[in-house]
Amino acid sequence: MYTRRCMTGGLMAALAVGAAVAMATAAQAQAPAAPKRGGTLTMALEADFPSLDPLRISSLVERQVGMTIIDPLFDIDGKGKIVPVLATGYEVLDGGRTYRIKLREGVKFHDGTPFDADAVVFNVERTRDPKNACRCLATLDNIESVKAVDPHTVEFKLKAPDAVLPAILSDSPGLIVSPTAIKADPKSVAQRPVGAGPFVLKEWQQGHKVVVERNPDYWRKGAPYLDRVVFLPLSNEESRQSSLLSGSVDVIETPSPRFITQARANKKLKVETGAGLGTTFLMMNTRTPPFDDVRVRRAIAFATNRPLFIKAIYQNEFPIADDLIGPGMWAHSKTPNFPRYDPKQARKLLAEYGKPVSFTLGTSASPYNTLAAQAFQEMWKEVGINVEIKQVEQARFIRDAITHNFQMSYFRWAGRPDPDLNLYRAFHSRFADEPSSNYTQFSSKKMDELLERGRTTLDLAERQKIYDQASALLADELPYFFLFYATFHNIMSTKVHAGPIIADGVMRMHDVWVE
Amino acid sequence: MLATGLRHAASLIGILFAVSLVTFLLMNLAPGDPALAILGDTATAESIAALRHTLGLDLPLAQRYLQWVGGVLQGDLGQSFRANEPVAGAILQRFPVTLELLVGAQLVALGLAIPIGIYAAYRTRGAVDRISLAVALAFVSTPPFLIGIVLIYVFALQLGVLPATGYVSLSEDVLGNLRCMVLPVLTLALFEFPVYMRLLRSDMVRTLQQNFISLARAIGLPPWRILLGHALKPSSFSLITVVGINMGRLIGGAVIVEVLFGLPGIGELLINGIYQREYLIVQGVVLFIGVFFVLINMLVDLLYALLDPRVRLDAARR
Numbered sequence: 001m002y003t004r005r006c007m008t009g010g011l012m013a014a015l016a017v018g019a020a021v022a023m024a025t026a027a028q029a030q031a032p033a034a035p036k037r038g039g040t041l042t043m044a045l046e047a048d049f050p051s052l053d054p055l056r057i058s059s060l061v062e063r064q065v066g067m068t069i070i071d072p073l074f075d076i077d078g079k080g081k082i083v084p085v086l087a088t089g090y091e092v093l094d095g096g097r098t099y100r101i102k103l104r105e106g107v108k109f110h111d112g113t114p115f116d117a118d119a120v121v122f123n124v125e126r127t128r129d130p131k132n133a134c135r136c137l138a139t140l141d142n143i144e145s146v147k148a149v150d151p152h153t154v155e156f157k158l159k160a161p162d163a164v165l166p167a168i169l170s171d172s173p174g175l176i177v178s179p180t181a182i183k184a185d186p187k188s189v190a191q192r193p194v195g196a197g198p199f200v201l202k203e204w205q206q207g208h209k210v211v212v213e214r215n216p217d218y219w220r221k222g223a224p225y226l227d228r229v230v231f232l233p234l235s236n237e238e239s240r241q242s243s244l245l246s247g248s249v250d251v252i253e254t255p256s257p258r259f260i261t262q263a264r265a266n267k268k269l270k271v272e273t274g275a276g277l278g279t280t281f282l283m284m285n286t287r288t289p290p291f292d293d294v295r296v297r298r299a300i301a302f303a304t305n306r307p308l309f310i311k312a313i314y315q316n317e318f319p320i321a322d323d324l325i326g327p328g329m330w331a332h333s334k335t336p337n338f339p340r341y342d343p344k345q346a347r348k349l350l351a352e353y354g355k356p357v358s359f360t361l362g363t364s365a366s367p368y369n370t371l372a373a374q375a376f377q378e379m380w381k382e383v384g385i386n387v388e389i390k391q392v393e394q395a396r397f398i399r400d401a402i403t404h405n406f407q408m409s410y411f412r413w414a415g416r417p418d419p420d421l422n423l424y425r426a427f428h429s430r431f432a433d434e435p436s437s438n439y440t441q442f443s444s445k446k447m448d449e450l451l452e453r454g455r456t457t458l459d460l461a462e463r464q465k466i467y468d469q470a471s472a473l474l475a476d477e478l479p480y481f482f483l484f485y486a487t488f489h490n491i492m493s494t495k496v497h498a499g500p501i502i503a504d505g506v507m508r509m510h511d512v513w514v515e
Numbered sequence: 516m517l518a519t520g521l522r523h524a525a526s527l528i529g530i531l532f533a534v535s536l537v538t539f540l541l542m543n544l545a546p547g548d549p550a551l552a553i554l555g556d557t558a559t560a561e562s563i564a565a566l567r568h569t570l571g572l573d574l575p576l577a578q579r580y581l582q583w584v585g586g587v588l589q590g591d592l593g594q595s596f597r598a599n600e601p602v603a604g605a606i607l608q609r610f611p612v613t614l615e616l617l618v619g620a621q622l623v624a625l626g627l628a629i630p631i632g633i634y635a636a637y638r639t640r641g642a643v644d645r646i647s648l649a650v651a652l653a654f655v656s657t658p659p660f661l662i663g664i665v666l667i668y669v670f671a672l673q674l675g676v677l678p679a680t681g682y683v684s685l686s687e688d689v690l691g692n693l694r695c696m697v698l699p700v701l702t703l704a705l706f707e708f709p710v711y712m713r714l715l716r717s718d719m720v721r722t723l724q725q726n727f728i729s730l731a732r733a734i735g736l737p738p739w740r741i742l743l744g745h746a747l748k749p750s751s752f753s754l755i756t757v758v759g760i761n762m763g764r765l766i767g768g769a770v771i772v773e774v775l776f777g778l779p780g781i782g783e784l785l786i787n788g789i790y791q792r793e794y795l796i797v798q799g800v801v802l803f804i805g806v807f808f809v810l811i812n813m814l815v816d817l818l819y820a821l822l823d824p825r826v827r828l829d830a831a832r833r
Contacts, residue, residue, distance in 0.1 A: 044680075048787055050597040058555060133566040135555045187599045206598075206605060207787070208682055208779035234680055234777045238664060242679040243777075246671040395547040395792055402551065402558060434560055 035513040040228040041496065043507070044240040046254040048207050048233035051190040054175040055127060055134040060253065060414065060488070060505060063172075065231050068212055068509045069110075070177055070195030073101065073120070074170035075508075076417045078500040080277070080329045082166045086115060086176060086196065096161030096458050101169075103152045107219045109178035110200045117148030122179040124154075127172075136173045139164075139421065161456040163463060167418035198224040198510035207233065218510070225513035244269070244491060250514065251492040253505065256368075257315040263491045272498050274488035274505035275328035278415025278422060279321045281480040282361075282376070283401075284408050287441045290357045291407060295349045297478040299357070300408075301339040302346035303383045304376065310484050313372050318484035323471035324413065324422045326485050328503020330460070331419045331467045338475040338482070346383045358386035359407040364397040369410060376410075401439045409439070414486050417504070419467040420455045427451065427470075427479065440479040447473055523816070527809045534805035535587070535798070539580050542794045548572075549596050549792040570596055583798065592802075593795035602799040605784060610803075612682065613780035616772070617765050619696060620703035621758060627708040628754075632715030633742050636750075639720060651709030663702040663775045670698060680777035699776040703769060707761060711754055718750040748822055755822070759815035763808035767800065 045061045057066040073087045084090075086107060091100040107115040124146045127134050134140075142165075144157045156165060168174070181194040191204055198220070199212035210231040214224050232249060234240045240252040241259050255263065263269040282300065284291035291297055306320050322338035325331050339345075350357060361376060363369040373389045380387055392400070400406050415422055425431060428451050429443030447470065454466045474480065488505020492498065499511025550566040551558055567573045574582075586593055592602035635644040654662070671679035677698055683691035722728065723746055731741045770782025781800060788796035 048783075050595060050791065050793075056553070056597055130562065130565055131569065133550075133554060133562060133569065135553075137562060138559065190598045191600065205779060206600075206608065207783055208777075232681065232777060236774050236777075239667075239680045239775055239777055242664075242667045242672060243681070246675065246679040248671075248678050248681055393790065395552050395790060398555070399547060399551055436559065 035225050035497065036515060037225050038227050039514045040230060041226050041251065041512060041514055042230045042232065042249045043251040044232050044234045044243055044249045047235050052193045053190045054172050054177060055132050057172045057175065058135050064506050065210055066175060067197065067506055068199045068229060069193055069197045069201050070175045071197045072170055072174040073176065074166050074174055076170055076502060078502060080417065080503050082170055082417065090166065092458060096163065096456065097158050099156040099165050100149065101154045103154065104219060105152050107196050108217055109196045110194045110215060111178050111181055113178055113180045115176065115196050116151045117154045119179050120154045120176055121146050121148050123176045136171065138425065139168050140173060163458050164418050164420045164455055167421060170417050199229060220510055223510040226509065229509055250496050251490055253490050255489055255491050257317040260317045260489050260491065261315045268494055269491055270494050272490045272492065272501050274501055275503045276326040276415060276485045276487040277328050277417060277503050278326050278413040278486040279324050279482050280412040280484050280486055281482045282408055283411050283440050283480045285404060285406055285440055286479050288407055290359060293353055294477060295353045296357055298339060299346040299349040301478055301481050302342045302349065303380050303385065305341045305379060306483060309375055313368065313375055318487055321482040321485045322475065323482060324480065325419050325467060325471065326415045326503065329417065329419065331464050333468055335471045335475050337472055343383055350383060360388045360390050361408045361410065362390045362392065362397065362400060362406045363410040364394045365391040372410060402437065403435045404439060404441055412486055423470055424451050424455060442479040444477065523813050530809055531802065531805055535584060535802055538798050538801040539583065542797050543576060547792050549794060552792040553597060587802065592799035595793050595796055602795050605796065606781065606799055606803050609779055609781050609784050612778050613766060613769060613782065615696060616699055616703065616769055616778065616780060617762060619700035620707060621762065623700055623704035624708035624711055628711035628715060632712040633719060633747065636716045636719035636723060637738065637742055647712060651713055654705050655709040659702055659706045660771050660775055662705050663772060666698050666702055682778050699772050699778060702772050710757060714753045714757060715750060718753055719746055722746045722750045751822065755815055755818055759811050763811045766807050767804045
């Protein structure tokens with residue numbers, strides 16, 4: 001393991017030097033244009049959304065609009081590292097049982113009230129209150145208490161040593177809104193959230209558009225560059241694409257793979273790819289035949305030609321995945337023992353299993369999912385596996401997953417900024433018996449032990465080793481058969497300068513400018 | 516006339532009661548749970564139970580229905596689970612968009628269908644009749660989303676004269692509103708007009724064979740007066756019925772066109788409500804569509820009476 005890391009490290013260094021030289025040459029040839037101030041950016045979103053209350057922010061769309069208005073305590077940078085935003089840094093005490101977080105001074109919410117330790121405590125307590133039913137509640141269960149030490153310092157006391165808190169506070173629990181505004185009108189936060197972000201919410205017509213305007217008092221000096229951003233929910237893929245082509249919007253998210261390929265050939269457009277924090281996979285219920293036998297799960301892996309699949313269905317726009325830790329995360333690394341396509345091996349395992357294998361493959365209803373499911377059906381027919389496809393709408397599909405009511409399911413986990421947030425709730429045996437996000441009811445003592453150590457170990461290099469072992473274990477046990485990483489594509493006019501590309505696909509609007 | 520009015524009012528109440536009950540049951544008995552939809556994959560048994568309690572979903576079905584109907588009778592359609600916004604407000608905000616789309620589409624469809632239909636009936640098996648039949652068949656067998664995509668391709672991408680998607684409200688900018696409504700209106704109109712045109716044509720052909728038309732011809736009235744002054748009115752019953760039904764159907768059924776062109780209409784609200792398990796939004800929208808449908812039908816009945824003295828006499832005799 002260690003040798004491999006050294007080698008990859010060396011390779012990375014060589015690449016970095018190469019890239020630096022290339023960039024220097026490019027810079028000499030063409031000086032990078034200085035950011036221009038002003039203008040409006042119009043972005044088409046993949047869906048409408050009902051609320052921007054941090055308690056309800058979780059989807060890509062909600063994060064995109066929410067993070068434009070509401071700044072978080074922490075964020076991830078272009079390499080997936082956790083960096084402070086409204087925080088300025090933190091101290092870890094008591095071996096990871098206490099976090100003392102320093103807050104940025106002189107920051108004001110859009111209503112003019114100061115951002116301070118009391119505001120942070122108010123927000124965290126609100127998120128932690130079970131009555132408020134935050135989606136994020138489960139990720140906060142290690143917090144014992146939170147208090148203001150002085151106006152610019154907050155202290156978190158934790159039940160057990162915790163390496164994940166800063167990552168959690170870079171997600172929706174770290175989005176801080178004005179307590180004054182919430183106290184004045186508790187319902188207002190859903191549709192008129194008051195944050196301290198680079199833009200102020202001006203207008204929101206449900207189902208139609210959200211207009212935000214520059215925050216003149218934003219704490220990052222000089223930012224934002226844009227005067228205004230307009231978000232349009234256009235749930236139809238074709239409509240987003242034609243709006244971009246006709247110039248009525250400047251950026252679209254979640255284009256079809258075919259359109260990505262077209263856009264690469266179009267001189268007026270550019271494709272920006274967020275490396276992604278998660279993975280698309282086939283998950284198999286480890287307590288229901290035939291997948292209660294690991295040989296059948298492995299046979300599925302050997303019978304699937306992933307490179308061909310990704311090329312045929314997704315125009316090669318997504319990289320092959322061997323684990324649940326996306327390339328945009330600091331802990332991403334290779335998993336050499338992940339099974340490769342080998343139909344002979346698949347037939348051998350099926351022969352050992354001895355019974356005919358047939359099962360139902362569930363997907364949520366969409367044209368691409370239909371194509372994908374049919375491709376699997378054909379591939380597995382080659383080794384004598386019989387598959388029935390069952391498509392249901394999204395809400396029902398998720399419910400079936402949570403209640404373990406499936407044999408195999410074509411699923412996507414968009415990913416979160418720490419391996420613990422991707423793996424713990426998906427594979428820890430303590431969730432296996434109840435309805436939960438351990439969908440496959442996976443249980444393994446070794447996995448439990450790795451997951452516990454992973455979240456309590458503070459040293460990053462140590463944690464990396466632990467999660468490498470977890471990925472290796474998953475590659476042997478295969479509750480999930482990983483297919484490709486959930487990269488995010490935003491396609492935009494070449495006039496748009498997007499700033500650093502972040503792995504989660506959300507454009508950080510304070511960095512964006514237009515020519 | 517009064518009796519007719521009362522009969523209509525009674526049937527309106529009956530129908531709306533049935534609509535409210537069926538929608539409520541369909542939504543509440545269908546698989547999927549708003550609490551689970553809100554909590555997502557981090558839900559636990561306890562957090563689901565707690566949220567169901569907060570949302571009032573743990574009360575018995577009958578009690579929830581009565582509560583809802585009680586609110587509706589006082590003009591309160593309830594509030595959405597996630598945004599806590601009044602459902603009535605959401606519907607009223609979106610209704611003008613759908614209404615404009617509908618009325619526009621019907622006017623354009625009738626504007627195409629009436630002249631072509633009359634002329635095709637007047638010169639049966641003539642060039643116009645045959646060409647219009649072919650065109651009608653083509654449009655009526657093309658799904659609206661395809662018509663929409665072709666229109667976007669031609670007018671927005673190739674010619675660049677109209678926006679591909681988007682909506683500007685009338686109060687913001689009248690010209691901008693018209694520009695963004697042209698393609699959606701045309702999409703619906705092109706799909707609707709063939710039926711209108713063929714209906715009018717066939718009824719008109721039948722009318723033109725009647726004695727009073729022969730008489731009018733014998734007197735020497737010019738063809739346009741015979742067609743417009745004498746034949747059109749008695750030939751338009753089926754047309755009016757179908758236009759009425761379509762108005763009711765499209766108030767919630769224009770969703771494909773609304774989604775394709777990014778119009779924030781009623782259909783789009785309904786579909787999102789279904790996906791997100793926002794029971795009260797779905798119930799409210801369906802009830803609203805029900806009221807609209809019944810009102811349109813009353814209007815159509817009144818129009819019959821205006822157009823045909825026999826209907827009036829018939830009602831008076833009763």
